[in-house]
Amino acid sequence: MSVRALPRAAARVLLLPAALIALWWWAAAASDSFYLTDPGTIAATFAQVWVSERFAADVLPSVGLLLTGYALAAALGIGMGVPLGLSPRLRAFAEPVLEFLRAVPPPVLVPLLILLVGLDASMRAAVIVSGCVWPVLLNTVEGVRAVDPVLADTCRVYGVRGRRRLTVLVLRSASPQIAAGLRQALSIAIILMVISEMFASSSGLGFAIVQFQRGFAIPEMWSGIVLLGLLGVVLSVVFARAERRALAWHRGLRAASRGE
């Protein structure tokens, strides 16, 4: 990209957000609702509320919880998905139960888990795991099932088996699918983090937003919502970068097969 094209590209990216903020500003000015705060006030409040000890008290625990639950779900989903993908018998055995468990909406587990696990962070992590594990698990199963039979034969011919077969053949060829599952799980993780904190917590982003709302601290409530949005954007950007790196071969392969 040339230097001259840079402002134009920036304009293209920023045009819609700027228009939406302007629209919001106008709506807030035209309305006399107490609950609709204008963007200027939200921005000022944002700096005031979150660039403070609240960052350590609410934001960091939330992010820690999110990442813990997400990592556990990823490990569990991949760990269970691989044997299920490899064995048709195991799949037939476990599938009905998995379908049922998947159909249960994770937020309804919160009251149950409060009773079983208690009101602590492990319960909130359990809620996140219970929702995030499914896309990872199902995508891993599909990815493992779709291992190319010619590659599998190649491994057999050259005596590639056991752990090396798992890492070189099975996990690598399922990795694009696994990544798709992980991407879905990431947005679910954010939702469940907030819900679990709204229900049963005395700290964290979800708790703070509900507390602001109950205390009619409306600009503060808005700033919390904006912070959640920003958190989601940052996480998805980080994820996309990691995926780009890990799956460079996959993009190359697809580009090559399109070119032929």
Place this chain on the structure above:
Amino acid sequence: MLDVNGLRKTYRGQGREVEAVRDLTFGLGEGELACLVGPSGCGKTTLLKCVSGLMRPTAGTVALDGRPVDGPPPDMAVVFQEYGRSLFPWLTVRGNVELPLKEKRLPKARRRELVEESLEAVGLAHAASLHPWELSGGMQQRVAIARAIAYEPRVLLMDEPFAAVDAQTRADLEDLIRGLWKRFSMTVLFVTHDIDEAVYLGERVIVLSSSPTVVQDDVRVDLPEERDQLTTRSAPRFAELRALVYREIQNAKNGDGGAGRTGAAGGPAGTDGPDREPTATGGAR
């Protein structure tokens, strides 16, 4: 050294049985380069899968050096037709060639030596750090061949390896195979549907009948050891052998099992039929 005896394979599906291979018996001598040719759909791939131990035959045996094959033997390599799907796209060319050697637990220095030697032998020394999908189809198949050679097999099986590459690349690869066969002294079984290719490459051409498959004929190729695309292919003897094999395949398609062994052959007497290994069935049953 490789003995296929009474091999039979039937597939069971939806209540009916399909007999892909009926009764195949042939043997390959140490260091032989034999081509297996037959009409399309005659079960060549099935046969090769049984020989390589990837598939269990319904009846009959495959033996390597007298030991029965019931899984891929450690001294056998296979080059598949689908080069694009038999290379690991997430590994580099070097990684692909080296992977089986790691499984063999060879020391690092030896692995590097084998990888370099085999890539050099197929003319891809410069491409070691590229990924397979960065290469053309013919080059990808060279990588698969290099991987097979680096494995130091005693038997190399090739399943229509050049069916999906263009004609010029194909000619190059044929010469490459003959060169490698001489240089590394392996026993090679090369499956193809191309009669010219079979005659050009092989020291011997085993002709299969159409499905259900038996050995239709076994032709010794008495062309000179040194072959090249121009002179060999325009030699009168090449044309004769080619016509002979062609006629056999026509007979096979018409269900004229084994008749070519005595009468229909165009070549002079004594050229058809093997002279190294006793090959029993002509398919007349």
